Amino acid sequence: MSRLDLSLVEIEVRSGPPITSEQFAQAVAARKALSRFLMGYRGALEEMLTKIKILKEEFEIVHDYSPIEHVSSRMKSPESIMAKVDLRGLERDFTVIRGNIFDIAGIRITCSFISDIYTLADMLTNQKDVEVLQVKDYVAEPKPNGYQSLHLILSVPVFLSDRVEEVPVELQIRTVAMDFWASLEHKIYYKFDKDVPAHIVAELRQAAEVANSLDQKMERLRTEVNSLQT
Ligand code: 0O2
Numbered sequence: 001m002s003r004l005d006l007s008l009v010e011i012e013v014r015s016g017p018p019i020t021s022e023q024f025a026q027a028v029a030a031r032k033a034l035s036r037f038l039m040g041y042r043g044a045l046e047e048m049l050t051k052i053k054i055l056k057e058e059f060e061i062v063h064d065y066s067p068i069e070h071v072s073s074r075m076k077s078p079e080s081i082m083a084k085v086d087l088r089g090l091e092r093d094f095t096v097i098r099g100n101i102f103d104i105a106g107i108r109i110t111c112s113f114i115s116d117i118y119t120l121a122d123m124l125t126n127q128k129d130v131e132v133l134q135v136k137d138y139v140a141e142p143k144p145n146g147y148q149s150l151h152l153i154l155s156v157p158v159f160l161s162d163r164v165e166e167v168p169v170e171l172q173i174r175t176v177a178m179d180f181w182a183s184l185e186h187k188i189y190y191k192f193d194k195d196v197p198a199h200i201v202a203e204l205r206q207a208a209e210v211a212n213s214l215d216q217k218m219e220r221l222r223t224e225v226n227s228l229q230t
Pocket of ligand 1: 103106136143145147151181182183185186
């Protein structure tokens with residue numbers, strides 16, 4: 001089965017008239033196909049998280065400092081995958097989804113300093129089994145609303161019993177200040193059902209500038225402190 005069909009996956013839990021044995025078999029097959037499809041993403045997510053954990057531990061042991069402040073991860077729900085597929089007008093087919101939706105497995109890392117973002121991105125993208133599929137640098141070029149973050153789509157091999165799957169993972173890396181701004185903006189965006197009043201949009205834009213100048217100041221301080229220590 002190569003199609004993502006949530007109506008089949010959910011058939012067992014729907015109330016209503018009893019289902020036929022054929023419908024039941026279809027539901028079981030649909031659920032199995034979905035689990036198999038998502039399993040590769042869970043594997044890729046775990047692999048990337050292990051790479052990040054190793055780097056964090058090594059930094060703490062060797063340098064008494066880690067560029068990684070916090071790591072979070074999530075798997076996109078089948079419902080959100082479906083919503084994105086429909087929004088983009090894509091076919092509800094697993095191969096099409098694999099080739100077009102890159103944020104099914106997602107990781108977010110927060111760092112203290114802007115330079116840490118690039119240090120970390122270089123360390124991960126230079127690993128031999130990691131392929132870079134896409135880079136969106138909203139730190140160098142913030143979005144018009146002020147959003148800043150480095151977005152990478154990385155592909156890692158997942159070794160299964162009979163094949164190797166190259167699976168994409170979305171990695172967002174940003175400073176604590178950028179993350180603070182993004183999480184508030186996200187909440188406001190949904191509170192106003194994506195139609196935020198103009199004065200709030202303008203204030204958020206200003207807040208992004210304040211966050212950015214804090215980041216720049218911290219980076220300068222860090223450079224100065226480091227130069228005094230050597
Ligand atoms: P969620 O729930 O965070 O996963 P694409 O994902 O490629 O279809 P796009 O916009 O081209 O869509 O991708 P992009 O620019 O890489 O942004 C994707 C994700 O970045 C979003 O995921 C957000 O997590 C985050 N993001 C992008 N722009 C903004 C922004 O202006 N404000 C905030 N707070 N976050 C942003 P999703 O899919 O929206 O949802």
